[in-house]
Each structure stands twice: as structure tokens, then as C-alpha cells.
Amino acid sequence: MASVQSRDSPPSPLTPTQQLRSDPPEGRDDISVVELDDRTVPVAPASTPLLWHSASITDPELPKQETYQQSVPHGWPMQPRQLRRDWRSLVVLLFLDVLFALISLAFLMYGFMVLGHRGQSVEEHQWVASALLNVVALGPTIFPIVFAAVVGRTLKTILVWLLERGEKLGTLDLLAGSNTVASTIWSLYVLRSFGFVGLALVAAWALSPVGGQASLRVVSLGDATIPEIVPLRYMSANNSYSNYVSGDLGAVRPSLFGMFNAALLGPERTKASPADPWNNVKVPMLEELSTNKDSSNQDWIDIPDDHVTYASLIGLPIADLPNHAETGLTMESFYWKVDCTNLTEALQPFRAALVNGAATNTSRGWLG
Structure with missing residues (x-):
């Protein structure tokens, strides 16, 4: 027999094979028991509320009697409230x-x-x-x-x-x-x-x-062009060298010869570069670059990176150049363009001078 106890709740529907037995509580004569087919149901008057205190269900298939009860922990809140956090x-x-x-x-x-x-x-x-x-x-x-x-x-x-x-x-x-x-x-x-x-x-x-x-x-490093105007100084070849040479020219001649020999004996890579060994800017010959050989042509000419003929092995010195930037400037310069004709051998004047015992001073130099 299995017994399910319930308090203050209506009975659940029963199958025909089940029997419901209910005994009226003591002191309550106003409740009667009515039998319907194989079920026994208590019936109360209309004026009296129907209360169920205990009920038992008999099922022959269950081997033993079990009782299920619901218990409420002590202090359990009867109304909903927010949980407390630690x-x-x-x-x-x-x-x-x-x-x-x-x-x-x-x-x-x-x-x-x-x-x-x-x-x-x-x-x-x-x-x-x-x-x-x-x-x-x-x-x-x-x-x-x-x-x-x-x-x-x-x-x-x-x-x-x-x-x-x-x-x-x-x-x-x-x-x-x-x-x-x-x-x-x-x-x-x-x-x-x-x-x-x-x-x-x-x-x-x-x-x-x-x-x-x-x-x-989002971050990358690269080269950026930031225009900035800076003062520069360079030696103008259009002016006389008298302001830069003190005393006799013979005093600076050894220095000039040494500089010229260093440029002449330098490596071919330095000779072909746009700067001399002292980082001076060389002047290219425009006649070798321009298709128009006329010297009065005022158009700008692009200079290639290699196979450029320069007017001299020594360039123009430029002072106050910044080391961390590329500098662009416009400067003036000039150079001699020598157009030599074919020379014929004429030794008669020199022989005449030797015969007469006269001495002729001659000098040799490089044209660049």
C-alpha cells in the first residue's frame, strides 16, 4: 500500500481500480460520505467549506507503503526578495x-x-x-x-x-x-x-x-618630405678669387696641386659620382646632356644617374648643408668649353730661337 498525504488540497483524479477512503474528522458531523460505484467520496453541505486532512491511495502493484512529505527550511522567506552577495x-x-x-x-x-x-x-x-x-x-x-x-x-x-x-x-x-x-x-x-x-x-x-x-x-615608420628653408653658402665661380687668396698665388700653389692630384688619382667611382672626395658638388657639362647644343637654350635638363661628363674633377663647396635631409637649391656656375682645332707641327720658330741663343719660357697645364 502506498500512502500519499496531502493537506488542504483537493483530491487528484482516480482510476477505476483505485479506492478512496476518507474518514470525517472528529467533531465534524456535518460531513457525510457518499459511495459512487467503486469510489467513496465525502460530500459536505453547500454552506460548509470542504477541507481534506488526509487521504490514502491503495494500489496493489506497489510492494510497500511510502509517504512523501514536503518540508520548508527554517527561516526560508515567504516573499520574493533579492539575493545577497558576498x-x-x-x-x-x-x-x-x-x-x-x-x-x-x-x-x-x-x-x-x-x-x-x-x-x-x-x-x-x-x-x-x-x-x-x-x-x-x-x-x-x-x-x-x-x-x-x-x-x-x-x-x-x-x-x-x-x-x-x-x-x-x-x-x-x-x-x-x-x-x-x-x-x-x-x-x-x-x-x-x-x-x-x-x-x-x-x-x-x-x-x-x-x-x-x-x-x-596603425603605426608605421617612413620617410616624409617636410619642406624647410635653411640658409646655405657656396663659392661662386663667377667672382674673382682675390678675396679668398692672401699674398702671392705661389703660397697656395702646393695646396692646389695636392688637391688636384688627389682628385686625379681617385677611384673611378668617385670620378663618376656627382660629388668629389670632399663632398663638393660637381657641375655637369650641359653640352653632353642636351640634344640641343645651343648654349642659349634656357630649358631645364634632366641629369641621369650614370655616364655623366662633369666640367671638373673638383666641385663647388657648399657650407651649412643639413646631414639628416635632402637639400635642393639653385646655384650659378660657369666652366670653360675648349674647342681645339688640329695643330700642325711648326718647329721653325723654336729652332730660330735656339740659333739666336734666345730662351723662351713655356708652361704646361691641364684644362678641365
């Missing part, structure tokens, strides 16, 4: 929220620093350039982790908030299954929910790999 969990959650907020703020400042120092010189902002390059090395690793933590916690908060307000089950399932880009797409496929919420979740999670790669590629 202060330790509150401190941990607050610490994580502040940490993720600071890291997110650091990435935001990183973007503004890159935008503010765009096109700036690395030499003038060495500390900023070093900091940005360090973030570039760590950004692709840190950004996806922080992004997943922040977005995941945000979606969980939104899920709880919508659950409290009775949101649709499909939206709640979609938010609960949105942890990564792949899981969001899979949830959309399973739930067949291709709406605004699903597309917004896919777009939000797609920012994780995009942001990681953006933090890597």
Missing part, C-alpha cells in the same frame, strides 16, 4: 571592471596619440615613438582578450536585464549563445534569427580581430 565577490568584480575600463581607456588614448602625432618627426618625439611601437607589439595580443571580456560581460548584463523584463525567448537564447564570432553565427543558424539583434552581435564580435590588426597596422 562582499569578497563584489570586490573582485569591482576590481575587474575598473581594470578592464582602464585598459579600454588606454587603447582609446593610444588611438588619439597616433592621430595627434601623425607625420611628426621621430627624432623630435623619441619617447612617444618608443611607447607607440611597444603598444604595436602587444596590441594584437591584449586587445582581443580585453575585448572579449568587456563585450561578454556587457552581453551578460543585457541578458539579465531583458530577462527581468520578459523579453522573447529567441532573443535571450541568441544573447546567451553569443560568445565569439563563430558561436554567434552558429546561434543565428540554429535559431533562424537573422534580425537586427543578430547582425549587431556579429558586427560587434567582428571588431575583435579587426581591432587587433588595426592596433598593429
Whole structure:
């Protein structure tokens, strides 16, 4: 026999093979028992409420009698109320929220620093350039982790908030299954929910790999053209050398010979370069570059990188050239273009001078 006790509750429907027995409580003569077929049901007057204190169900198939009772723990609240949290969990959650907020703020400042120092010189902002390059090395690793933590916690908060307000089950399932880009797409496929919420979740999670790669590629070093006007000085070949030579020309002749010999005996690579061994600028011969041999041509002529004929092995010195930049200037210079005709051998004048005993002083030199 199995006995199920219930208090203050109506009886459950019975099968024809079951019998219900009910005894009226003591002192209650206003309750009578009525038999219907094989069931015995107590019936009370219309003016008296029907109360059930105990009931037993007899089933021959059950081997023994079992009694089920529901007990309420002591101190269990009878009204709904908010669950209390442990202060330790509150401190941990607050610490994580502040940490993720600071890291997110650091990435935001990183973007503004890159935008503010765009096109700036690395030499003038060495500390900023070093900091940005360090973030570039760590950004692709840190950004996806922080992004997943922040977005995941945000979606969980939104899920709880919508659950409290009775949101649709499909939206709640979609938010609960949105942890990564792949899981969001899979949830959309399973739930067949291709709406605004699903597309917004896919777009939000797609920012994780995009942001990681953006933090890597947003900074790059390169050469930039920054125009700047600087004063330069160069020796004009159109003026006399008297202002630069003191005393007799013979005093500086050994220096000139030494410079000329050094340029003459230099390597072929230096002779073919646009600068001499002292980094002076050589002047190319325009007649060898221009298709128009007329010297009155005023057009600009492009100079190739090789096979250029220069007017001299020694160039014009230019002072105050910056070492960290390319300099462009316009300067004036001139050179002699010698057009020699064929000489015929005429020794008669020299023989006549020797016969007469006269001495003739001659000098030889290089034309360049």
C-alpha cells in the first residue's frame, strides 16, 4: 500500500481500480460520505467549506507503503526578495571592471596619440615613438582578450536585464549563445534569427580581430618630405678669387696641386659620382646632356644617374648643408668649353730661337 498525504488540497483524479477512503474528522458531523460505484467520496453541505486532512491511495502493484512529505527550511522567506552577495565577490568584480575600463581607456588614448602625432618627426618625439611601437607589439595580443571580456560581460548584463523584463525567448537564447564570432553565427543558424539583434552581435564580435590588426597596422615608420628653408653658402665661380687668396698665388700653389692630384688619382667611382672626395658638388657639362647644343637654350635638363661628363674633377663647396635631409637649391656656375682645332707641327720658330741663343719660357697645364 502506498500512502500519499496531502493537506488542504483537493483530491487528484482516480482510476477505476483505485479506492478512496476518507474518514470525517472528529467533531465534524456535518460531513457525510457518499459511495459512487467503486469510489467513496465525502460530500459536505453547500454552506460548509470542504477541507481534506488526509487521504490514502491503495494500489496493489506497489510492494510497500511510502509517504512523501514536503518540508520548508527554517527561516526560508515567504516573499520574493533579492539575493545577497558576498562582499569578497563584489570586490573582485569591482576590481575587474575598473581594470578592464582602464585598459579600454588606454587603447582609446593610444588611438588619439597616433592621430595627434601623425607625420611628426621621430627624432623630435623619441619617447612617444618608443611607447607607440611597444603598444604595436602587444596590441594584437591584449586587445582581443580585453575585448572579449568587456563585450561578454556587457552581453551578460543585457541578458539579465531583458530577462527581468520578459523579453522573447529567441532573443535571450541568441544573447546567451553569443560568445565569439563563430558561436554567434552558429546561434543565428540554429535559431533562424537573422534580425537586427543578430547582425549587431556579429558586427560587434567582428571588431575583435579587426581591432587587433588595426592596433598593429596603425603605426608605421617612413620617410616624409617636410619642406624647410635653411640658409646655405657656396663659392661662386663667377667672382674673382682675390678675396679668398692672401699674398702671392705661389703660397697656395702646393695646396692646389695636392688637391688636384688627389682628385686625379681617385677611384673611378668617385670620378663618376656627382660629388668629389670632399663632398663638393660637381657641375655637369650641359653640352653632353642636351640634344640641343645651343648654349642659349634656357630649358631645364634632366641629369641621369650614370655616364655623366662633369666640367671638373673638383666641385663647388657648399657650407651649412643639413646631414639628416635632402637639400635642393639653385646655384650659378660657369666652366670653360675648349674647342681645339688640329695643330700642325711648326718647329721653325723654336729652332730660330735656339740659333739666336734666345730662351723662351713655356708652361704646361691641364684644362678641365
